[in-house]
Structures are given as C-alpha cells and as structure tokens.
Amino acid sequence: MKNGWCIAMALVCGLTTPGWATTGDPDGWKNTQPEAAENLLIRGATLWTSGPEGRLEATDIWISNGVIRAIGKDLAVPDDAQVIDGEGKHVTPGLIDAHSHSALIGGTNEATNIVTAEVRIGDVVNSESVQIYRQLAGGVTTINLLHGSANSIGGQNAVIKLRWGAGPDGLMFEGAPQGVKFALGENPKQSNWGDDEKRFPQTRQGVEQSIRQSFLAAQDYRRRWQEYEAAVAAAAATKGRRRGAKPASTVVPPRRDLQLEAVVEILDGSRWIHAHSYRADEILMLLRLAETFGIRVASFQHVLEGYKVADELAAHGAGASTFSDWWAFKYEVVDAIPYNGAIMWDRDVLVSFNSDSSELARRLNLEAAKAVRYGGVPQEEALKFVTLNPAKQLGIDRWVGSLEVGKHADLALWNGHPLSTYSLCEKTWVDGRLYFDRQADLISRQALAEERQALMDEVRSLEESDDEAAEGDSEDGADGEPAEEVGTDGPPPQASYLRWQDSHDAYCWSAEDGEAVHAGHQHSSSQHGRRGERR
Amino acid sequence: MKRGPMMQRKVRLCLLSLCWLVALGAFPVMAGAETLAWVGGTVHPVSSEAIDGATVVVEDGKITAVGRGVAVPAGATVIDTAGKHLYPGFIHPASTLGLVEINSVRGTIDSHEIADVNAALRAEVAFNADSVLLPPAMAGGVLTTHVVPRGGVFAGTSAVMALRGWNWQEMTLTTPVGMHLNYPQLLPSEGEVSEEEEEEEREKALRLINDTLDAAEVYRQARDAVALGAPTIAFDADAEALLPVLDGTLPLFIWATEKSQIEGALDWVAERQLENIVLVTGADAQYVAERLAEEDVPVILAGVLSLPDRRWEPYDSSYVAASRLHAAGVQFCISDSRRGGGAANARNLPFHAAMAAAFGLPRDVALRSVTLSVAEILGVEDRLGSIEVGKDATLMLTNGDPLEILSRVERVWIGGREVDLSADHQRRLYDKYQHRPRPEKAVAKPGAR
Numbered sequence: 001m002k003n004g005w006c007i008a009m010a011l012v013c014g015l016t017t018p019g020w021a022t023t024g025d026p027d028g029w030k031n032t033q034p035e036a037a038e039n040l041l042i043r044g045a046t047l048w049t050s051g052p053e054g055r056l057e058a059t060d061i062w063i064s065n066g067v068i069r070a071i072g073k074d075l076a077v078p079d080d081a082q083v084i085d086g087e088g089k090h091v092t093p094g095l096i097d098a099h100s101h102s103a104l105i106g107g108t109n110e111a112t113n114i115v116t117a118e119v120r121i122g123d124v125v126n127s128e129s130v131q132i133y134r135q136l137a138g139g140v141t142t143i144n145l146l147h148g149s150a151n152s153i154g155g156q157n158a159v160i161k162l163r164w165g166a167g168p169d170g171l172m173f174e175g176a177p178q179g180v181k182f183a184l185g186e187n188p189k190q191s192n193w194g195d196d197e198k199r200f201p202q203t204r205q206g207v208e209q210s211i212r213q214s215f216l217a218a219q220d221y222r223r224r225w226q227e228y229e230a231a232v233a234a235a236a237a238t239k240g241r242r243r244g245a246k247p248a249s250t251v252v253p254p255r256r257d258l259q260l261e262a263v264v265e266i267l268d269g270s271r272w273i274h275a276h277s278y279r280a281d282e283i284l285m286l287l288r289l290a291e292t293f294g295i296r297v298a299s300f301q302h303v304l305e306g307y308k309v310a311d312e313l314a315a316h317g318a319g320a321s322t323f324s325d326w327w328a329f330k331y332e333v334v335d336a337i338p339y340n341g342a343i344m345w346d347r348d349v350l351v352s353f354n355s356d357s358s359e360l361a362r363r364l365n366l367e368a369a370k371a372v373r374y375g376g377v378p379q380e381e382a383l384k385f386v387t388l389n390p391a392k393q394l395g396i397d398r399w400v401g402s403l404e405v406g407k408h409a410d411l412a413l414w415n416g417h418p419l420s421t422y423s424l425c426e427k428t429w430v431d432g433r434l435y436f437d438r439q440a441d442l443i444s445r446q447a448l449a450e451e452r453q454a455l456m457d458e459v460r461s462l463e464e465s466d467d468e469a470a471e472g473d474s475e476d477g478a479d480g481e482p483a484e485e486v487g488t489d490g491p492p493p494q495a496s497y498l499r500w501q502d503s504h505d506a507y508c509w510s511a512e513d514g515e516a517v518h519a520g521h522q523h524s525s526s527q528h529g530r531r532g533e534r535r
Numbered sequence: 536m537k538r539g540p541m542m543q544r545k546v547r548l549c550l551l552s553l554c555w556l557v558a559l560g561a562f563p564v565m566a567g568a569e570t571l572a573w574v575g576g577t578v579h580p581v582s583s584e585a586i587d588g589a590t591v592v593v594e595d596g597k598i599t600a601v602g603r604g605v606a607v608p609a610g611a612t613v614i615d616t617a618g619k620h621l622y623p624g625f626i627h628p629a630s631t632l633g634l635v636e637i638n639s640v641r642g643t644i645d646s647h648e649i650a651d652v653n654a655a656l657r658a659e660v661a662f663n664a665d666s667v668l669l670p671p672a673m674a675g676g677v678l679t680t681h682v683v684p685r686g687g688v689f690a691g692t693s694a695v696m697a698l699r700g701w702n703w704q705e706m707t708l709t710t711p712v713g714m715h716l717n718y719p720q721l722l723p724s725e726g727e728v729s730e731e732e733e734e735e736e737r738e739k740a741l742r743l744i745n746d747t748l749d750a751a752e753v754y755r756q757a758r759d760a761v762a763l764g765a766p767t768i769a770f771d772a773d774a775e776a777l778l779p780v781l782d783g784t785l786p787l788f789i790w791a792t793e794k795s796q797i798e799g800a801l802d803w804v805a806e807r808q809l810e811n812i813v814l815v816t817g818a819d820a821q822y823v824a825e826r827l828a829e830e831d832v833p834v835i836l837a838g839v840l841s842l843p844d845r846r847w848e849p850y851d852s853s854y855v856a857a858s859r860l861h862a863a864g865v866q867f868c869i870s871d872s873r874r875g876g877g878a879a880n881a882r883n884l885p886f887h888a889a890m891a892a893a894f895g896l897p898r899d900v901a902l903r904s905v906t907l908s909v910a911e912i913l914g915v916e917d918r919l920g921s922i923e924v925g926k927d928a929t930l931m932l933t934n935g936d937p938l939e940i941l942s943r944v945e946r947v948w949i950g951g952r953e954v955d956l957s958a959d960h961q962r963r964l965y966d967k968y969q970h971r972p973r974p975e976k977a978v979a980k981p982g983a984r
Contacts, residue, residue, distance in 0.1 A: 130846045137850040192639050307964075311974045327961075328668060328879035330639035338671075339965040347973070359842045362850075366886065369940035375965070379941075421889035421939050422898070445849055452847060 033165055036066045036409075036432040041077045045086025048380065048418060050093050050387040051402035055380050061091060063409035066432035070405060084413070084427075092383060092418050093402050094141025094410035094430065095364045098274075098321040098390035099301050099354035102143060102361060103129040103160065103171075109148030110155055114188065114200060114210045117180055117262035119155035121145045125168040131358040132162050132171075136436035138362035139412030139425040142173060144354075144394055146301070149183035149276040150190075152201070152210045156180050156262060157274060159394055161410070162428075164435050177395035179298065180266060182211070182275035184282040186332050208285050215293050218263035224254040272298035272395060274321075278332040280308035287316045299393040301354065304336035307343035319350040319393035324370035341385060342375020352390035369419035379419055408432075570594045571928070571951060572607040576616025581623055581907045582921035591621060593928040596951035601922055614932075614946075622902075622937055623921050624678030624929045624947065625884055626695075626909040628835045628870040629788075629815055632672060632680045632878045633662035633696065633703075647686030651740075652747050655772035656691025658682045659710050662703040668878050669698045670959030675882025676931040676944040678954075679708065681913050683715055683788070688743055690715040692776060693788070695915050697929070699949045708927075709915050713813060714780045716744065718791040718800045741803075748807065751777040783810035786914070788835075792817040792873055793844070801826065813912055817841065817873045818856040824863035833912045834860060836904075837870040839887035851894050857904065858895035868908040869901075889938040901938060927951075 040063045047056040053071070060075040061068065077083070101108050107124040110116040125145065135143065141162055147155030159176035186192060188210075189202050201207050231251045265271035273290070277283050277300050287309075290297050299319035300306060304327065306313055306320045313320055322344070327336035345351045353368055355361035364386040371382040391401025399408050409432035416423035428436035571593040578589035580601060592600040592608060600606075607613060636643035645661040662682055672680070678698055684691035692711035700706035719740035728736075754774035761767055779785035789812055791800040797816055801823070804812055814820070815835040820827060827834060836857055843852040860867045869888045871881065885905055892901035910920025918927045928951035935942035947954050956962065 134842070134850045186639075307968050310968075311971075315974065325880060325883070328637055331637055334637065334667075335960075335964055337961040337964050339961070339969075343965070343968055346969075359840065362842075363840070363890070366940055373940050373943060419941055421886055422893045424893045441849070448847070 033163070034433040034435060037063065037082050037434070039064050039069075039078050039081035040084070040409075040432065041075060041081050042084045042086040042089075042091055042413065045413070046090045047071065047403055048090060048092045048383050049403040050380070050384050051404045053404075058087075060086075061403060061411075063411075063429070063432050066409055068403060068405050068407050068409050068411075071403060086413070088415075089426070090414040090416065090418050090423070091403065092139065092365070092412050092414065093387040094400065094412055094428065095139045095386045096352075096390040096394070096401060097135070097140055097143040097355050097361050097364060097386075098299065098352050098393050099356045100143040100145055100358075100361060101148070101356070102131040102135065102145070102358045103127065104145060109150045111148065111150035112199075114151055115153040115214045115259060115263075116147075116151045116155055117153045117214070117260075117266070118258040119147065120158070121147050121155055122158035122168075122172070125158055125160065125171060127166060127168045127171055131361070132164050133436070134358070135361045136162050136164060136428045136430075137425060137438070137441070139365060139414070139418075139428055140361055141410040141412070141428060141430045142391075142394075142396070142400055143361070144179070144274070144390070146274060147181040149181070149187040151181075151183060152188045152207045153214055153263065153266075154181035154183055156271070159396065161430050162435065163430055163433070173396060175396070175399070177272050177298075178265065178270065179272040179274050179394070180262060181301075182273050182277075182286070182297075184275060184277040184286060185279060186330060187276065192330065204279075204282055204285070207282070208289060211286070211289060214260075214263050215267060215289075218260045218267055219293075221254070221257060221260040222264045222267065228253050267293055267295060269295055274299045274301050274393075276301045278302055278304045278336070280305040284309050284312055287312055287318065291316070298395070299352075302356070303344075304333050304340060306349065307337065307340045308335075310344045310347035310349050313344065314348040319352065319389070320344050321352040321354045321390060321393055323356070324353050324367040325374070338370060338374035341371045342377050345371070345377050345381065345385075346375070350389055350392055351385055352393055353385045354390070365414075365418045365423075365425075366421060369421070372419065383418065569951075570608050570611040571614060571948075572611040573614045573616045573621055573930075573932070574607060576619040576621055576932070578922055579620060579622045579902075580922040581903055582923055589621075591922060591928075591930075593948075593951045596928055598922060598924055598926050598928055601924060616932060618934075619945065620933045620935065620937075621922065622676070622931050622933060623906050623919065623926075624931050624949070625676045625905045625937075626913070626915075626919055627672070627677050627680035627881050627884055628868050628905075628909045628912065629683045629693075629837065630680045630871075630878055630881050631683065631685060632668055632698070632881055633664070633666050633682055634658065634684070635878045636663070636666060636668065638879075646684060648684065648691065649686065651688045651743055652773050653684065653687045653691045654689040654714060654747075654774075654776040656684050657694070657710065658684045658691060659694035659696060659703050659707045662694075662696055662706065664700055664702050664706060667960045668881070670954075670956070671879075671961050672881040673698050673947055673949075673954050674944060674956045674959065674962070675885070676933070676937055676947065677881050677884055678929050678931065678947055678949050679919055680881065681712060681909075685715070685717075688717055688719075688740055689747060689773070689777070690717060692785075695913055695919075697949050699952070699954055708918060709913070711776075711779075711785060712913050712915075713786040713788040714777065715788045715790065718789050718796055718803075719744075720793065721795045721799050722793060744803075745807075747773070748777060748781060750774060751781060754778075755781075780809070780811075786811045786813050788813045788815055790815045792819060794819040794822045797823050798826075801830065801832070805830075815870070818844065818853040820865075820867075821852075821856040821859035824859050824865055827860070828864040831866070834865055834867040835870050835912060836860060836867050838873040839869060839891050840871070840883075841873065854890050854894035857888075857891035857901075861896055861900055866908070866912065867904065868912050869904040885938045886940060889940075892938065898938070 042061050044058045047059045047061055049056060059071060059073060062070040062075050062077055103126045105124045105126040110119045143160060145158045145160060157179040159173040160171040161173050163171055184207055188207050190197055190199060201210055228251060235251055262271060266273060275286055275297055283300055283303060283306060286297055297318045299321050301321050303320045303322050306322060322340050325338040327333050341351050341353060355364060368382045368386045371377040371385055372379055388397060388401040391397035400410050410430050412425050413427040414423050415426050426438045427434060573591040575588060577585055577587050578591055578601060579585045586603055589603050590605040591598060592605060631646040634646040648656055679695060681693055681695050683693040693713050693715060694710035695708045695712055696706045697708055719737050721737060751774040754771050755778055757768045780787045787809060789800045791797045797819060813833045813835060815837060817838050820834055820836055839853055839857060841853040857869060871884050871887050888901040888905045892898045907920035910916040919929060928948055930948045931944050932946040933942050933944050
C-alpha cells in the first residue's frame, strides 16, 4: 500500500541527502512475500466450498504449503500447526474477477487498428498498483487483466494472482490458458469517440466482417506455414537420395506476422476468446461466426443481453461474464436487466459476475448477492458467480475457484455471511500466504502515518533550504500548507493526489457520473462535466 | 331521468375500465382515494424502535396511526404484513433521476447547463415523469429523490420529487430545496492543463462566485430603490434566485469533495457570513469532521462505495468516512455518487449505507442516513423519512433488512398509492425472456474442448 509514495519519497530523499536513512528503513518499502504456512488450520468455520460439498457448517479446513490439504470435522493437525478459531466466521474460495484493468501501467487500449491481436497486456502489468492490495482486502485472489475494447480483435490477456509485492512475472498465473480480448458493438465501431475519429468499422456489420477477414487471413497464413514446413520436410526427406535436390535451407519461409500468429492460435483453439459484447444480435453473430470456423468462444464479457440468447450461449458452450446490475450508461445497454445472471444461470449458461472496475472489484461478494436478489439464484450458486464459474471461464478451475483438497490455498475469511452487506473480509490467502490481514493493516496504519510524516518533514526541510537558496522562489513549493497542519490522518500535499485511473471499457460512458471515460482515450466531457473536477 | 340499458352498459363499461386502470396503477397520484391499514408485520418507524405486530393506518395518503393494537377503521383496505417489514421509502439525497436517461446520448441529458451562472434554473421543470430509470429505483425502495442541476458554477435550484405521478408538477413535493454551487477545485489536477492556467481558472471561478453574489446584493438594492420610485431596472432572474440564499432562507448546497476544497468552501462561507448551507462531499469530509460539527454544517456524504482518493490512504477510507462523521457529531446523510450523476443505479443507494455500517456506523444510523436524515437535511422531515402520524404514506414492504442485498423490496406505496412494480421495462423483459420456450434438447457444442 505504501509502495509508490515511499518509492517516490525515497528517491527524492536518497538523491538529495545522505541523512535520509535516519527517517526509516531503506528497504522498508519492499514488501516481503509472506511465508506460506506449513500447516494452518481454520477451525469450525462455515465453509462455502463452491465445490461438490456445497456449504459446510462448523468445519475445519487445513492448508499446508500452499495447497488445501484437508477439509472435515475435527481434523487432527500437527502440534505446531497454526490454528485460527473460525467459529462464527465464513471461509470462501478467493474471489476471481474475470474482467479487470486494475493493475496496468496505462496502455489498456491499443486503439489504432481494428485488429491488434499482437499486443500483450502482460507487457504492461503494474505489480505495484495499490489496487492489488485493495482487492485482496475484498477477498479477491485472481484477476483476468484484459485489453480494452476498442478493437474487434484486441490484445492478449494476462491472468494474474494477487501476490502483492511480487514483480510482474511473479504475478502470472502459471498454466492459465492464453486468451485474447474481442469486442463488439459501440466501442469497436467508435460510437462514442466524437466525430473526428473515424476508422473502419462504423457498424456492427463491419465488426463482423473485420473478424471474419482476420480469421480468413489467419487461415491463409497458417496454410502458408504448413506448406513451408511441408516443403522443408520434403527437402529433408529427399536429401541424400537424389543429388541435386533442393536443400531445405533454400526453401523460403513466410514472413512472420505476430498478429496473424495470434489469430492462428485462436483458430487452433489454444488462445481463448473473451468477447466484450452487449446486444443479443452481436452475441449471436459471434457465436455463429466462431462456429463457422469450428471454434468456441470461451466467454462473452458484459453480455448484458445474454438473457435473450441464453439457450444459444448454453448450446455453444460459451461462458457469460456479466455485470450484476449496470445499465443505461449507453444506448446498447438500455435493455440490460439485473435478472440477466439468473436467466442465463437457469438456462445452463456458465455465469460469472465481473467488475471491470477497481472499485467494484473490492466487493464482488456483494455483486454475487444480487443474483439472489434478482431472480432468486440459490446462495451457493450465486457465490460461484465470483469463484468457480470465472475459474472455469478462464480455464483455471483445476487449481482455483473452490475449496477442494489439492487445490491452491487461495481463500478469504469473512466475519459474517459472505453475501451480507454487513460482512467484511478479515484475511485473504494466496497460495497459502497471508497477503491481507485486516488486523495487521489496522495496526500498521499508525506506523505508516508516522513514516509518511517523517518523510514529508524531511522533504519540506529540504525545500525550505532550497527555497532559501533560491531566494524567495517559494511560489513553486510542492505543498500549499504548513507542515504542522498536516496531521497523520490528513491528506498529504498535492503531489500524491491520484486521478481517476480506472479504465473501464464498458464505461465508455461512466455509469456513475455521466463523465466520458474511454479506456486509454479519456475525454474531459465538456458538455456534461465541469473541468476542474477530478477525473 | 331514467337511464336506458345502453346508458347503463356504458356506465358499467366506464366503471370497469376505471377499475382496470386503477388496477394497472394508471392513476399514480390520486391520494386520498382510500383508507389503508397495514396489519400484522414489523413496523420500522426509523424515528423510534421497531414495533412487532404493529398496525399503520393511512387516510388521504397520510399516516394517521402507528402502533400495536391500533384500531383498523371501518372500510379500510387491510394489507396483511405478517412476517414482513414496513419501512419508510429511501430518499435519494442528490440525484439526476429524471434529468438523465442515457449518459452517452447527449439528447437525453438535461442535468448540465452550459453557463457558469445558472442560478435561475429549476430542476423540476425538466424532470421526465416517464423516465425508464424511475421504476427500477422504486423497485429498490427509492421512492423520492432530491433532483439536482449540475452544470456551471451556480447550477440552479433543486427539488424533492416523488418518483411517481402524471407529470413533474404533480411529482414535485418541495421546491426550491436549495441553490447548488460547484465550489472550485483548489488543487491542481494532473493532465493537459498547466498549473498556472488552473490557478488562473480557480481564481476566476472564486471571483465569479463573489461577483455574482455581490451583483445580486446590488440588484436587490436597486430593486428596493425602484419600489421607492427609482427608475425601473431589468429583471435579473439569476439575481432573483440568489437573493434567498443571501437572506439565508434558501440553503446553499456547496459541492466540494477534496479536503482543501472543503476547507476553502468553509472559509468562504464564514467570510460571506452565509447562514444556511449544506455540504455535498465525499470521504475527505472525515478529515474535516470536527470543524463540520463545530460549525453545524449538514453533510451529504456521497460515494461510500468509492476508491480511496489517494494511493496511501487506508483501503477502507471511503467506507469509514460515515462512522467518523457520526462519531464527531456531524449531521449527515448518505448519497451514492459524488457528482450526483448516479441515476441509473439509484436503487443501490441503501448499499452505500450498508457498507458504512459494515465499517463501524451503527446499523440504525445507517438506515436513518438514507431515510430520515436525508429528509431532515432537505427540510422535508415533516412529510418524509419516517413512519409517523402526519407524514406521507411513502412506504416499502420488505422481507427483511432493506440494507441487505439479499432482502427484497416486495411492495411500495407513494403517498398511500401502491406502485405496480411488475410494470417496468426491466421486469417486462425479465418476464418475457423467462418464458421463452426452452429448446427441445441441447445441440452438440461445436468446437467443445
């Protein structure tokens, strides 16, 4: 949580004064990876397994070296095992967000071409994003980082675990199938971009053709490579048998095309499609287009009219990762209803609820509760909307998504019913490591506040001496208020103020505030918003 | 004169169709049509402890009796509420419901006027009585809203509206409720504009605010002079609208979210000696809580369900703001969006209060913060916010705690009239597609792994 601020301060201080170390531990900002408990037992909690065992009352769960070792009553564990009294508490699998743009260093949208399958979100993962920690505090352990929605075939995704403190490579979910973002409707056809930006396509018909053309080009590309490989093989086979045969080295390979290579992977089924979509027509279009090429769409994202084509989605085997209740933020979502999840679930579609928002991601359990409120999905099935079902949609359910022996010890401990608005998350483990502990968080606050204060005092004293040297050039000071007025619970000088940094691709137009927000393409909405408000 | 059979049939038809229309809820505001009694359930007055097995009687759309053992008047329509819970409807403290339909479609937006000074604007006149956003809000128990204009520096005046009625005029419960001022941001925002330009703009905005109020004061003097025989002056609608603010008879709702902005606004209020203000703000209010309490500033705390504004802040800083205000003794209520634009999902208002409760706000205070406390801050506590004798019968019947997502709002009444919750756009689509014939058998999944 304190990383960015302290890094910035440490850099400032470290470069300018030799005495900075007196203000704290120079390595203090580095989060050390929490130890994986050798043996940890949560005794007597209510376990929401999201697995075949359903909900288990007053049951123990034993985790050992990063995996779930046993689940049952009165488990006998080694004497040195750490034991947490789970009486009155609830344990769920770590929550999974199938649609996130949270931990990215910008670059969410390569918004130029209609097909950008070659770009990789994995290249812009921001392991220091505080959103990682904030989402751990909401019980989230795995998120699917997706490219934006400006392209019919967008960039490649990255499924990460929220191993707060690890570098970008350390976050990657080992073994997760590779995926790619598709997008249909208003965003790829640039409906809300203003009049000065026109690029093919401008219609849903054009979106369909852009995907079809890309698939056809990829088929052709694959064929050329196959022909080349066949020619090489043939040359190798004839070598030595016939003098004067063309040596393999003279067969010219096709030029490598990274974009088409990725699309070939889509056609081969090794790169999973996660398709941003809203309207029933476009959902049906992509189902049929994919079937023409013999492939399956792994998940439709948002899919707010999925309820209209639920049977078609189920028959195809596509997952649906939707919002619980967002609607009316743009024209293509006027028919979005909060019963979407329930209807699709009722018709055997694999349903998840996602966030597409760093804020919403912190309370996915309450999003799941909306499937109970609207349409009466049973509570345990509703919780699966944010646990097992997104795991299946991302192809990682053999490791995570439910409390089952042998699965990763990714779990969240709640102080009450996990679907209750009055409950909060107390602890979150990833791979058996305790990455969030509310108690520890509360305890650390005072120390963090003091450290921040000390660093700020240091910077201020430097600035004052600089100012003296610069003789009255104090107008440009970094802070507008005297140091003594900044209490430990007050905000710091403006340097650390964060701006709107979510990139919701569904939110081309923000559902909350009528403010135009386009991922990687932000307008300050002159006709609706007042400039000067934070974006 | 004797009626012929034809005439009788016509009358019967008329009566029949009248019944039909009533049944359809086609007469939204016809308060006083009948006497109602809710009998048997738990009544949550909000203003006092819950009462089990209580009766609530409503006549002419107003509550006439509340309590255990209250006699049901003869001829009253009895609503059996056994096992259910009766609450006052939620009041949205600051929304653009009715002013905005679809955020991305410019033609459907009537919340932001273009000028800096829009003081003369009246939000209620643009309120779309048939907005499709209203029924889902009512289905979520939000039965009245404070509808606010949002554009410019002085945005205009607001009104409290019932979400149901034939037209805006009928739906307007109180107007004007307040004048709305977007206080300038005092800190530089990152981005394309330079700090100097921003500083300039900030000063310009402050100057504009002061000049506008000064001009209104001068206008008043000139107008008073006219009464004493001075030459006539041109009518200035904006100045006229601002005079009650200067008199302290109309509250000035100051929108300021960031700490220095709040402090700047409070300093400015003191400087101008304004007596009647309400602060519409966000989580930063917790950093100014003592001062807000000391200066008796009522607060609309918006956006409990928000990210912390700064990277270093505790993850729960937006969640705990309400309990900090409560602890400091600030008069506050809870809203959803900091910029007042959260129209489509106004139904989620109670869940902002619930999150505050999860993080320390007492549950009864949380419930109050989206009902009675809102009414008090908006000055409509004589009509709304609690189940008490003399107030409007604007109520919801639930199967549990309405701050729980797992509970459901089952029936709602506005001014003693039930609203048919099954008739809205979302419910119609639900019913339609729920009943779509199912396929005979599953088709083989193509390309299935």
